[in-house]
Amino acid sequence: MMWDVEIRGMASAHAIVASSIFMATVMPAVFVENFSVYGSHMVWLYCVAGSVAVVNITVFWLLGISPPTKKNTLSYKLNRLFRSCLYFLLSCLFFHTVVVLYGAPLLESALETFSLAVLLSTLTTLRCLCVLGPNVQAWIRVFSRDGAMSVWDTSLQITTGCSVIGAWLGAFPIPLDWDRPWQVWPISCTLGATTGFLTGLLAAPVWIHWHRKQLTYKLK
Amino acid sequence: MKLSSSVFALLCLMCEIVSIALFLRGFFPVPVKSSFSDKSKVTDFPAEPQTGSGPNSSKAPVPLFKRVVIVLIDALREDFVFGSDGRRFMPYTRHVVERGSSHSFIAKARPPTVTMPRIKALTTGSIPGFIDVVMNLNSPALLEDNLIWQAKSAGKRIIFYGDDTWVRLFPKHFMEHDGTTSFFVSDYTEVDNNVTRHLDGTLKRDDWDILILHYLGLDHIGHISGPHSSLIGPKLMEMDDIIKKIHASLVSKESEGTLPNLLVLCGDHGMSETGSHGGSSEPEINTPLVLISPAFRRKAGFDEPGVLEQVDLTPTLALGLGLPISKNSVGHLIPAVFEELSLREQLRLLQINGHQLSRLLQDSNPTFHKEDGYEQFRVAEKSHGSWMQLYVDGNTSEVLNNMGKKVLKQYLEALKAMSSALSKQLGKYDMYSMIMGMIFTLQVLFLLLLAMPEALSREAVVDVPLASSLLSLPFYLLCLFGSALHVLLCTSAGGPCYLCSLPWVLVFSVILLSSAFTCALVSMVARRMPTSNKTPTKGSDWTLSELDVLLLIGTVGHTLSLASSSFIEEEHQTWYFLLNTLCLAIFQDVCRKYFKEQRHGDEEDKGPLLPSGAEEGPSFFPAVELGMSPGSEKWLALATPLLTLTCCRLLRSLNQTGVQWAHLPDFGHWLFSGDHKAFLSLLAAVSLVLIFLLVQRHCSLVSKIALALGLLGVYSYRAAVGNVLFPWQHSSRAVSKGTVEARFVYVFVLGILFTGVKDLLRSQVMSSAGDSGRLKSRGLWEVYSGVVLLVALLFRAHNLPTLACCLLIQTVMAQFIWKKLHYDAAQTTIMHYWFGQAFFYFQGNSNNIGTVDISVGFVGLESYVEAPAIFLTALSTYAGPLLWACHLLCFLSSQRDRAVMGLGHGSYCFALLRSIPAVFYVVLVTGLRYHLFIWSVFSPKLLYEAMHTLINTAVCLFFTFMDQERSARP
Incomplete structure (x- = not known):
């Protein structure tokens, strides 16, 4: 019974995140002139990244998923905040490097490449920071085999994996000679990552529900 | 019949090579040819309608031009004359094009845009098949009906200077000739001076009718440094001066009462953005065609040149010179050239051209009655007749004129339709051979796939139930059925068929083999059935790691991607992408191994976030070879995938290949551009030192010395050819062919190979197993x-x-x-194969014939010798896959203690990895044979696939050889 509550809570949290992506796609059209996903792609990208970030932080803060802090002093909180920002930045740089290694041009369109890295970090690292805090040991535990200790850990595994695989698959249409607007770098990859993320959001509760018999989490 | 994995793989690959060869024979169509082997004669001309059956009725039309000078500039692309380059560098030609009495067109060359097929197209008017590319290197005499033969037999005197392909194609046709060989691509001044030096003398003389000049310099510049190089400008100016000189001389000879002269400026093919040719991109197929003659109306201004086919020049020249059009010509004449003639003459010429095309159509197409063009031509001929009736009656009204114009239009439309119908005929395939080849390859692939559990088992022995199937009844029934089918297909009316022309014994053995394969397949399937039914849980306990999943997805994904022409053109992207992912997956595996307690993730993205203070906890350390502490080994292992990734990223920007991004500036061109010679020299020297350091480790002392001297020789060869500098040599030396230096290196190559083979042989007769093993792996390393x-x-x-x-x-x-x-051996093999593929593209290859570097065939040779040239070219093109395969062999045989059957597994995986894409591609090409890009994208790739399979077979042979040696020893 406790299962159902947790899964329902997660499903609604995921629904809120997903709808924020939807809103980020629709709303800017009101404020920005000539807004389109392809035409003003960077605006869309940062809208999505921003809204996902804000909604994630709010939802997880409200739900109280974040690990309980041991000390409650201000300086400790500030330290955590600082470390989280640092990790986020590092993960952006890491994604940027990986994308360049995959063949993105080094100098030209560096901004676009970095924006893709920011989006990917938002979809993956930020959620980790929200759920697990800036605690690398916990991250390693979650992402090693059979390391998940709660439904949220499993959901994190699924959404992160889906986002990265989505971006990976998104690179495939680039060499095709169709001359479509969405083949321009990095649109297909960002779209792939976002689609992958949405799929992950949808798939996580379904998958957990489906496998609830097999899943046995160790107690914290 | 029990076979070891490696022998089984080798036999399968050999069968596959044979069947792919059969498929290729059926796939590359024989060009449209009229069934009569004789040549067009003047008496073949049709009678002009309504002129009675007098002796003059079918006479040849009067020639339009007295003399023709054809200036053919190799790789002259359209914008070199009509574009901004033309305005800058070819001022005189531009002036004539814009203001003079000239006609200019863009002539579209058909792929393959390689010189010899283009020359054949220009002279015969037919469109040579793709297979001509392969024959490009040794061109035997052209026996087909062609313009040069027609001109010669009409008594015209022809002079030729330029590319000696012409001399080989038309032996004894020229009154005077001087051929230059086109293979020394680095030379772009001498080849043209060789042509130009004859020009002054020849232009003064009066004893010739046709002068053909074929300039190669521009093409060579393109190959060296591309279409935007600084060398292009001076070369175009040189060409412009030559045009000016010829034109001035022709004008000065013009006199009243004689026929006018004609100057033709054309290119055989264009030049791609990287400077190569062979494919079908716009800049490669668009060539300029400028016809200059006082017979044309003077132009008022420059208007956009019209577009026509390159082969249209042939009938135009033939009729302009009053010669019969060659039999297999599929072009139609250029109406603009003849617009100054009277209407009657124009109609007559169109009728002759139409008659020739309709004859060719009748010959090559059994259903010619249904062709629109043929019907249109019949109608046009009829109205031509009635027009002539009125004309002969002396009617000269406006009505007659309008009616004549109408007939002209009808003729032109009919010609165009017939011409395109004939061009389409080129896509006729020998389906019987193709399907037989396809069935064969499919059988081999299924055999390989079915044998997988046995071949990758611990024993690595495959049991092929060949003997039992040879005695079974279905086998004889299949044989009978196959023979009956063969007889039926060959006797029924069809196109030309290669299999039917083979000797009966050969065909019967093919049928025998195919039936035996089918029976063996069926019995193998039957053998598998019960096991797969009994153990459905087998899949669950045979878990796949992430790496296995990646390797599987990569192999299947790459194979499927071949169905798209863009993915073929950009295949390097696929491989780079897969290789990167592979490295990241390996990185993850390494992390997992070395951080056992705190294993980290399914996700690659968590890599660098590892804490630097991770506790030392690996429980297992293999013997440390290089004398490192366990800690440093861990970090080196972690750094390896990252180093690989960085190397791959750097190499990727060294050579841009493919089609879409090929024009982007790459590091290789920057190095080669001449201004950065010192840097290139340094890079080459550092690379050579690195090569020495990496290779010498496992060699004997003699080989080490030989290797060092050989690598020195490589550097001095490059210095002699003029690519790199010696630090002490400041003034640029005269560039030589470097034959001596190259032969010096060859001696050492042979020496090292000999030492290696000697060690291998000695290891056979050694008594102690340990020594023999060491000697053998040293021998392999030396090879x-x-x-x-x-x-x-x-x-x-x-x-x-x-x-x-x-x-x-x-x-x-x-x-x-x-x-x-x-x-395990299979995983290592797949990784080696992927690396080999990626390195094939890293070295600058692509799936386009144009990127094959044929100049390699001349390293250390004074002149073109076929066998070594082909061998060297193949070796250097497939160097990447070959080196990785060799490394795999060395690696697997040095790992004998761990993977006992490593070599057998390796060679089986190699055969399978090659067969899957090759067979899929063969089936695919059969399905896509009417695709728009079949000649430009799919068929070059087919040739590459076939060649790669051949190379793999050779590698497998070596594998089998090494494996047999081992199994022979207890």
């Missing part, structure tokens, strides 16, 4: 280093870093990854 040295000699100077990186990656991966992470 490998011989190949490396040869490749170092053949690679262009800017590609030497590719070779060095290849060796570096091989060394570190073998040392820290493959040995330590306990990948």
Whole structure:
């Protein structure tokens, strides 16, 4: 019974995140002139990244998923905040490097490449920071085999994996000679990552529900 | 019949090669040819309608021109004359095009845009098949009906200077000739001076009718430095001066009462943005065609040149000179050239051209009655008749004129329709041979796939139930059925068929083999059935790691991607992408191994976020070879995939290949551009030193010395050819062919190979197993280093870093990854194959014929010798896959203690990895044979696939040889 509550809570949290992506796609059209996903792609990208970030932080803060802090002093909180920002930045740089290694041009369109890295970090690292805090040991535990200790850990595994695989698959249409607007770098990859993320959001509760018999989490 | 895995793989690959060869024979169509082998004669001309049956009725039309000078500039692309380059560098030609009495067109060359097929197209008017590319290197005499033969037999005197392909195509046709060989691509001044030096004398003389000049310099410049090089401008100016000179001389000879002269300026093919040719991109197929003659109306201004087919020049020239159009010509004449003639003459010429095309259509197409063009031509001929009736009656009204114009239009439409119908005929395939080849390859592939559990088992022995199937009844029934089908197909009316023309014994053995395969397949399936039914849980306990999943998805995904023409053109992207993912997956595996307690993730993205203070906890350390502490080994292992990734990223920007992004500036061109020679020299020297350091490790002392001297020889060869500098040599030396230096290196290559083979043979007769094993792996390594040295000699100077990186990656991966992470032989083989594929593209190859560097065939040779040239070209083109395969062999045989049947598994995986894409591609090409890009994209790739399979067969042979040696020893 406790299962159902947790899964329902997660499903609604995921629904809120997903709808924020939807809103980020629709709303800017009101404020920005000539807004389109392809035409003003960077605006869309940062809208999505921003809204996902804000909604994630709010939802997880409200739900109280974040690990309980041991000390409650201000300086400790500030330290955590600082470390989280640092990790986020590092993960952006890491994604940027990986994308360049995959063949993105080094100098030209560096901004676009970095924006893709920011989006990917938002979809993956930020959620980790929200759920697990800036605690690398916990991250390693979650992402090693059979390391998940709660439904949220499993959901994190699924959404992160889906986002990265989505971006990976998104690179495939680039060499095709169709001359479509969405083949321009990095649109297909960002779209792939976002689609992958949405799929992950949808798939996580379904998958957990489906496998609830097999899943046995160790107690914290 | 029990076979070891390696022998089984080898036999399968051999069968596949034969069947792919059969498929290729059926796939590349024989060009449209009229069934009569004789040539067009003047008496073949149709009678002009309504002129009675007098002796003059079918006479040849009067020639329009007295003399013709054809200036053919190799790789002259359209914008060199009509574009901004033309305005800057060819002012005189531009002036004539814009203001003079001239006609200019854009002539579309058909792929393959290679010189010899283009020359054949220009002279015969037919469109040579793709297979002509392969024959391009040795061109035997052209026996087909052609313009040059027609001109000669009409008594015209022809002079030729330029590319000696012409001389070989038309032996004894020229009154005077001087051929220059086109293979020394680095020379772009001498080849043209050889042509121009004859010009003054020849232009003064009066004893010739046709002068053909074929200039090669521009093409060579394109190959060296591309269409935007600084060398292009001066070369175009030189060409412009030549045009000016010829035109001035022709004008000065013009006199009243004689026929006017004609100057033709054309290109055989264009030049792609990288400077090569062979494919079908716009800049490669668009060539300029400028006809200059006082017979034309003077132009008022420059208007956009019209577009026509290159083969249209042939009938135009033939009729302009009053010659019969050659039999197999599929072009139609250019109406603008004849617009100054009277209407009657124009109609007559169109009628002759139409008659020739309709004859060819009748010959080559059994259903010619249904062709629109044929019907239109009949109608046009009829109205021509009635027009002539009125004309002969002396009617000269406006009505007659309008009616004549109408007939003219009808004729032109009919010609165009017939011409395109004939061009379409080229897509006729020999389906019987193709399907037989396809069935064969499919059978082999299924055989390979079905044998997988046995071939990859511990024993590595495959039991092929051949003997039992040979005695079974279905086998004889299948044989009977096959023979009946063969007889039926060959007797029924059809196109030309290769299999039907084969001797009966050969065909029967093919049928026998195919039936035996089918029976063996069926009995193998039957054998598998019960086991798969009994153990459905087998899949669950046979778990796949992430790496296995990646390798599987990569192989299948790449195979499927071949269905798209863009993915074929950009295949390098697929491989780079897969290789990167592979490296990241390996990185993850390494992390997992070395951080056992705190294993980290399914996700690659968590890599660098590892804490630097991770506790030392690996429980297992293999023997440390290089005398490192366990801690440093861990970090080196972690660094290896990252180093590989960095190397791959750097190599990727060394050579831009493919189609879409090929025009982007790459590092290789920057190095080669001449201004950065010092840097290139430094890079080459560093690479050579690195190659020496990496290869010498496992060699004997003699081979080490030979290797060092050989690599020195490579550098001095590059210096002699003029690619790199010696530090002490400041003034640029005269450039030579470097034959001596190259032969010096060849001696050492042979020496090292000999030492290696000797060690291998000695290991056979050794008594102690340990010594023999050591000697054998040293021998193998020496063979490998011989190949490396040869490749170092053949690679262009800017590609030497590719070779060095290849060796570096091989060394570190073998040392820290493959040995330590306990990948099994199959996984290691797949990884080697992927690396080999990626390096094929890193060295600048693509799936386009144009990127094959034929100049390699001349390293150390004074002149063109067919066998070594082909061998060297193939070796240098497939150097990447070959080196990785050799490394795999060395690696697997040195790992004998761990993977007992490593070699057998390796060679089986190699055969399977090659067969899957090759067979899929053969089936695919059969399905896509009417695709728009079949000739430009799919067929070059088919040739590459076939060649790659051949190379793999050779590698497998070597594998089998080594494996047999081992199994012979207890």
